[in-house]
Amino acid sequence: xxxxxxxxxxxxxxxxxxxxxxxxIAVSSNVFGQEDKTNMLFNTWYLDTYKIEGTxxxxxxxxxxxxILFKEDMTFISKSEGKEEEGTYILNINxxxxxxxxxxxxxxxxxxxxxxxxxxxxxxDINEIMDVEVHYYKPx
Numbered sequence: 001x002x003x004x005x006x007x008x009x010x011x012x013x014x015x016x017x018x019x020x021x022x023x024x025i026a027v028s029s030n031v032f033g034q035e036d037k038t039n040m041l042f043n044t045w046y047l048d049t050y051k052i053e054g055t056x057x058x059x060x061x062x063x064x065x066x067x068i069l070f071k072e073d074m075t076f077i078s079k080s081e082g083k084e085e086e087g088t089y090i091l092n093i094n095x096x097x098x099x100x101x102x103x104x105x106x107x108x109x110x111x112x113x114x115x116x117x118x119x120x121x122x123x124x125d126i127n128e129i130m131d132v133e134v135h136y137y138k139p140x
Contacts, residue, residue, distance in 0.1 A: 038093060041112075044069040045120045045136035052132050068136065076100055098122075110134075 047066040049056045059066065062081040069077045070089065078085050078100075087102040096112045109125035113133060120136040 038091065040115050040117060041070050041091065041098075041120070042072045043138050045138055048135045048137045050132050050134060051121075056135075070098075097125075 045068050047059050047063055049058055051057075066079050066081065071077075074088055074090070076087055076089050085102050087100055089098050089100045091098050098110050098112065100108045100110070110122040111125065113121040113123055115121070118138050118140065120138070122134045122136070123130070123132070124134065
């Protein structure tokens with residue numbers, strides 16, 4: 001009889017350890033997934049296309065070499081229509097957005113619609129272009 005009680009106690013302990021292990025694995029994989037997306041952002045992203053209501057448009061000639069370089073030290077360098085800017089940025093993983101601040105403390109908020117190894121899609125929180133998806137690419 002005593003052996004049966006010990007067996008039940010052991011069985012319950014094993015269940016508890018298994019459930020706890022599964023929870024730890026689930027939580028840590030979610031955290032590592034977020035870290036991977038953060039690390040993906042640390043790159044130079046070149047302007048590719050604009051997407052408006054499902055239609056893609058190429059950048060104009062002035063924007064041909066436009067890019068954003070997000071550095072790990074939370075600074076950025078960008079080129080827009082031939083004009084280079086530098087500043088700092090804040091990355092909000094939970095809200096999926098970046099707030100970039102230039103040397104004049106002007107802020108631009110950009111929502112991260114999608115990010116992968118070679119693609120970054122942003123929507124800028126600027127009234128004139130709020131409905132425009134800005135597609136960037138990273139050369140392989």
